Amino acid sequence: MDLNLLVGGEAGQGVQTVSGALSTILQRSGYFVFSIEDYQSRIRGGHSFTQVRFSTTPLRAALKEVDILACLNEETYQLHRRRVKEGGWVLGAVGNEREAHFQHFLPLNFEKIAEGVGNKIFANIVAVGAILGILGLDLESADSYLEEIFARKGEEIVEKNKQALRRGRDEVIPYVSSPLIEETRRGNSSLLVLDGNQALGWGALLSGCQFYSAYPMTPSTGILNFISSHAKEYGVVVEQAEDEIAAINMAIGASYAGARAMTATSGGGFCLMAEGLGLAAMTETPLVVVDAQRPGPSTGLPTRTSQGDLEFVIHASHDEFPRFVFAPRDPQEAINLVIRAFNLAEKYQVPVIILSDQYLADSKWTYENLEVKERPDAPQFSSFPLPYRRYLISPSGVSPRAIPGLGKALVVADSDEHDEFGHLTEDLNLRVEMHKKRMRKKETMRKEVRLPYHREGKDLTLIGWGSTWGVIEEAGERLKAEGIDSGIIHFSEIYPLPLQIEELFSHVSLPVVVENNYGGQLANLLERELKLPFPFRINSYNGRPFLVEELLLKVKEVGKNG
Template structure:
């Protein structure tokens, strides 16, 4: 009995002070550090903690939290605040994101920088409100009607959630588009030990915002949607002298006035969509790859990172060479970053909490090598256990060897 208990004894501590928090708290801290001053939301599991935390803390920094009458109002309020030059965000789960979808399209059309948090839970419909899932990946990329630029980030840990939230606000303003922070219930509500946050890493980048600057005199309206080489136009706030322009959800010209002219439509679509061509995101992947060529490459997203790592250690002891990449930039997909790891692996096993292999399908779409991409799926509402990944990985690898 003592031998068995010995396996579960904690190692002595190192005496270093650390933080103990859930992912939602890390997102909230990141929003405050990023300069967010308006958070509008409607309560929903598992996102409510973000609103509750910010309701206590944000007023101390001159900010406001508004519990709106519904998800639609929350999204539109965030758009209005961002249009006025305020860093603003909302947070919800899958059902709320469904309701916010049309307004997210409005933010894309009006080139308004907004930050949205989706804490994934079991769906569809009301689904499993208190259980984890990773089934909103496609919805966060494709759900708006029409085509807009959009950035989707997926932190793997509470620590990453803090820094990614800061970066989300920067990217939203630099590219003037919606940025979605995609988490799952296990990451949002699971408690984690976190190294002390380094606030010296926090920087505020507001892109082409001209608020507070003196604009040159012009005749007519300001070209808020001016055609530029990078697709990103100068941005002003209401009331700025010489900055008057029109804002509408219908197609428009450079000053914002409605236009259905075919040539203008084509130029505006191309302008908006090229805004992400020069996107720079420092860590699109978390990489744990000690082998030049691997028997198995594991790919995951969000909260599965630790479970995959533990399963890998067990498989390595059995003689299998395992590498691991965890996707942190979901859209635009980091095709060239992930390609070398996929090409140098015998089998690619994508671990995800959904029934249809959404992340695996993104890899097949953008990178190819569909013949070597295999699914390890779980969609019963519970997080993966290391033993489950280990067992399925062994079975899949053995089957592949037999087929070869």
């Protein structure tokens, strides 16, 4: 069983509440859920929708075809009606019935039904009830979910929501001859649902992050909200900075003083942080920065997704310095990579950049056994002879790190070129030695980076990075079912490229690089570093994530030409 629900309406009609409700109710009923959010940069009006896919087996991507389309307004119907499967359901007081001859069409006026409960604001919950009725789920999980999320608004509101739920269900029952859910699962309480932002925030908390400073910017704001709401429980100082420049400088100051520190932003904010990134590199202060990508340049599309910042973050800030660039493929890996980022930032005293995107940030994934294999390392504040040399020129390039106030060492950090003690210098021979010392770290860092996820395929190999893993995997499986042996190489740790990468690419079938950007930024990086051509590229930059069916079509097109 694999069903896909789409609920859409204007901003302000509670589409996100529907997404949360359906995801949680289905999860608690024992199903694996995968949901995506598509919304505009506004608080009222416009068009927003959520897609909630669920199954008895784990899910990794979003589909184009829809089993139930619930329309809180006409626009939702016009935009998405062609996606409804044959035999699928359309709910809502929309459209022209004649268009709907091929599907179940129930012209429910959600707002009117909600008015029966007292207010049209309950329309979204009426829609949830109608969907649950078609699916054939009992309302037990739904009731307890409504109690949880509306408890703060009082008993009356909880009760009215429950009534709305029932009205919605009762409206559809006469039309449901057999419920859509054929296989019922026993409620499995060990199923977890989390989105990318929660995962990145939780990863920071699990790493022992003690200081988080950020300026709100979509789609990274969820990390700030998540860490803030658990700051007391985990003992974290969270400060909303006056701008991204302050945010990164605060994080660097906190790290210098001995705390684990992180900041997050989106591409535009990362532009402002470029200066601070160089400061972290020059002062060799450990730092973790999340860039939740959205389309640009400039303000671009604030609430949409993109993988357009890879080349930027690899090169951001002037001159050269080593850094790690990671891009988790899903929330589970996001938790692991944040822990790893903190460990490596401290081990090498370098910035680590984690690339997320709106798709990963807002999508909800379900896990039966969440695997968090990484563990935060104990802090590496070493012993050292006095007077302390913060920038001791060592064979590895890494100098022993002391923390101000924790011992006798005076810790001198400088953004200017400096001597071993940290004092500014204009000795150009020393400059050369210091620059070599910093750059030397890259060689060891390369050994640290893990090889991409690799599954061989004889006919072609789909290559991607970050959040596209799931959709590439699923498209690959469908290709296989059609007799095309498709492999995958997927990068979660992108930069520096790992040592044995040449070897891995020495025997790869027709490579097709799939990216949510225009230029093919991973493909460019691979061409430059591997000296191999990557002419077959699938690029999408419309602000939306790849859907399985769409990617499949594009791969087939490439196949025809390749």
